[in-house]
Amino acid sequence: xxxxxxxxxxxxxxxxxxxxxxxxxxxxxxxxxxxxxxxxxxxxxxxxxxxxxxxxxxxxxxxxxxxxxxxxxxxxxxxxxxxxxxxxxxxxxxxxxxxxxxxxxxxxxxxxxxxxxxxxxxxxxxxxxxxxxxxxxxxxxxxxxx
Amino acid sequence: xxxxxxxxxxxxxxxxxxxxxxxxxxxxxxxxxxxxxxxxxxxxxxxxxxxxxxxxxxxxxxxxxxxxxxxxxxxxxxxxxxxxxxxxxxxxxxxxxxxxxxxxxxxxxxxxxxxxxxxxxxxxxxxxxxxxxxxxxxxxxxxxxxxxxxxxxxxxxxxxxxxxxxxxxxxxxxxxxxxxxxxxxxxxxxxxxxxxxxxxxxxxxxxxxxxxxxxxxxxxxxxxxxxxxxxxxxxxxxxxxxxxxxxxxxxxxxxxxxxxxxxxxxxxxxxxxxxxxxxxxxxxxxxxxxxxxxxxxxxxxxxxxxxxxxxxxxxxxxxxxxxxxxxxxxxxxxxxxxxxxxxxxxxxxxxxxxxxxxxxxxxxxxxxxxxxxxxxxxxxxxxxxxxxxxxxxxxxxxxxxxxxxxx
Numbered sequence: 001x002x003x004x005x006x007x008x009x010x011x012x013x014x015x016x017x018x019x020x021x022x023x024x025x026x027x028x029x030x031x032x033x034x035x036x037x038x039x040x041x042x043x044x045x046x047x048x049x050x051x052x053x054x055x056x057x058x059x060x061x062x063x064x065x066x067x068x069x070x071x072x073x074x075x076x077x078x079x080x081x082x083x084x085x086x087x088x089x090x091x092x093x094x095x096x097x098x099x100x101x102x103x104x105x106x107x108x109x110x111x112x113x114x115x116x117x118x119x120x121x122x123x124x125x126x127x128x129x130x131x132x133x134x135x136x137x138x139x140x141x142x143x144x145x146x
Numbered sequence: 147x148x149x150x151x152x153x154x155x156x157x158x159x160x161x162x163x164x165x166x167x168x169x170x171x172x173x174x175x176x177x178x179x180x181x182x183x184x185x186x187x188x189x190x191x192x193x194x195x196x197x198x199x200x201x202x203x204x205x206x207x208x209x210x211x212x213x214x215x216x217x218x219x220x221x222x223x224x225x226x227x228x229x230x231x232x233x234x235x236x237x238x239x240x241x242x243x244x245x246x247x248x249x250x251x252x253x254x255x256x257x258x259x260x261x262x263x264x265x266x267x268x269x270x271x272x273x274x275x276x277x278x279x280x281x282x283x284x285x286x287x288x289x290x291x292x293x294x295x296x297x298x299x300x301x302x303x304x305x306x307x308x309x310x311x312x313x314x315x316x317x318x319x320x321x322x323x324x325x326x327x328x329x330x331x332x333x334x335x336x337x338x339x340x341x342x343x344x345x346x347x348x349x350x351x352x353x354x355x356x357x358x359x360x361x362x363x364x365x366x367x368x369x370x371x372x373x374x375x376x377x378x379x380x381x382x383x384x385x386x387x388x389x390x391x392x393x394x395x396x397x398x399x400x401x402x403x404x405x406x407x408x409x410x411x412x413x414x415x416x417x418x419x420x421x422x423x424x425x426x427x428x429x430x431x432x433x434x435x436x437x438x439x440x441x442x443x444x445x446x447x448x449x450x451x452x453x454x455x456x457x458x459x460x461x462x463x464x465x466x467x468x469x470x471x472x473x474x475x476x477x478x479x480x481x482x483x484x485x486x487x488x489x490x491x492x493x494x495x496x497x498x499x500x501x502x503x504x505x506x507x508x509x510x511x512x513x514x515x516x517x518x519x520x521x522x523x524x525x526x527x528x529x530x531x532x533x534x535x536x537x538x539x540x541x542x543x544x545x546x547x548x549x550x551x552x553x
Contacts, residue, residue: 038496042534061533061536062461066458112551
């Protein structure tokens with residue numbers, strides 16, 4: 001199969017490969033796919049207090065198109081608000097990378113990875129707010145930790 | 147010596163035509179262009195003589211007792227079809243049961259599947275984790291309805307060499323015909339239809355440095371005499387077994403390739419085996435979590451099929467794009483299913499996705515092996531740095547316990 005130039009470019013020079021601290025409350029981690037299916041993407045975002053994604057990193061086990069899709073995804077979401085990042089659709093990735101039909105699932109996986117990272121970030125933030133809310137309560141009203 | 151790129155290391159898919167083969171073929175396109183079936187003039191006689199010479203070379207290479215046992219076809223796919231369908235049709239009154247194995251080439255498996263739709267019963271024998279068929283399994287599978295056993299000489303993906311001689315003892319004892327798709331092994335490892343009691347054998351020229359588009363089916367003519375129903379109707383060429391004008395230049399090339407294989411095959415296999423082992427040990431010494439698929443002991447000399455855990459096969463092929471290899475990864479097939487051969491060995495899907503097949507051949511050099519080994523090692527390390535699975539593995543996470551979101 002011949003790859004598009006953009007796929008080759010991203011696969012050979014992937015952007016934003018790496019790892020963010022998954023325990024950082026401002027970091028959301030999305031891990032999607034399965035080794036048995038031949039592709040696993042991990043996409044991480046660090047969100048600042050204004051709700052803007054200030055950093056994004058990925059690691060991908062998968063074919064060239066999967067690597068390119070996740071590389072492109074990190075490039076696109078950096079500097080975007082969470083809402084803007086959430087609006088990215090897999091067809092945008094298909095169009096940008098000229099993915100053939102047999103590789104569309106790579107773009108779906110990249111979209112899932114973005115959404116999954118955002119979901120993780122939101123869950124962490126909600127947990128933190130809940131903790132903060134509990135901390136504001138008078139001591140006797142705080143729920144006891146089992 | 148400078149390395150010339152790209153490097154071809156996919157000699158199971160095809161091989162380049164040997165220059166000596168091509169030189170022998172050339173006159174048969176232009177000056178000696180006659181139809182080998184023309185009995186009435188010199189052009190025909192010259193062509194027929196060349197065909198007979200080639201037929202004899204091929205017969206000799208596989209230990210056939212007569213050149214009349216060689217039927218020319220368009221290639222091994224056609225030979226497999228002719229052997230299995232032709233036998234099934236001819237011996238229909240004797241029985242309808244065929245035995246084959248799960249790791250056969252699609253030309254055998256899909257032929258068997260079609261025959262199943264037409265009323266045949268087919269037993270697909272399993273293989274062990276090395277890819278080997280147990281001759282006792284063959285024995286146990288034979289019934290009074292069995293007419294044919296089809297087991298390949300050597301596997302195209304993992305290079306596993308089947309115990310054909312032992313299987314041939316069983317089939318001969320039971321009075322059942324034995325067919326072998328011998329494509330990958332001919333000229334590389336010992337193959338003798340007499341010694342192995344093989345009754346039908348499919349071979350092709352382009353896997354042994356001959357031209358594409360020409361193959362042959364060996365059909366035993368005595369003890370026992372094997373009969374077939376032709377699958378191509380027409381002028382009754384090849385003693386009625388396969389109609390169609392003989393492709394004289396390709397046949398001449400096939401014959402020359404067989405002659406070279408007979409003269410040089412043994413020595414060449416020794417050299418290629420040393421190259422294969424050089425590549426394997428370099429890679430395995432440098433990289434952890436790297437597994438050879440298939441038996442190391444019973445293996446084609448030029449075959450190395452390796453799974454690089456945590457690295458996907460197609461990404462790997464892209465990373466070493468100046469080296470032509472192939473992969474059992476789903477991403478390289480249109481079906482999105484990983485290799486059925488690796489699956490039959492019990493290799494997990496994740497390792498099947500990570501497999502790369504190196505096929506070392508006549509033209510590969512030691513310099514190329516060293517270049518490829520270094521490149522593979524560097525690229526696997528690079529891709530592992532990008533792999534979330536490798537990171538998790540390094541953190542001590544058992545990937546089998548992770549709940550993946552299968553898609």
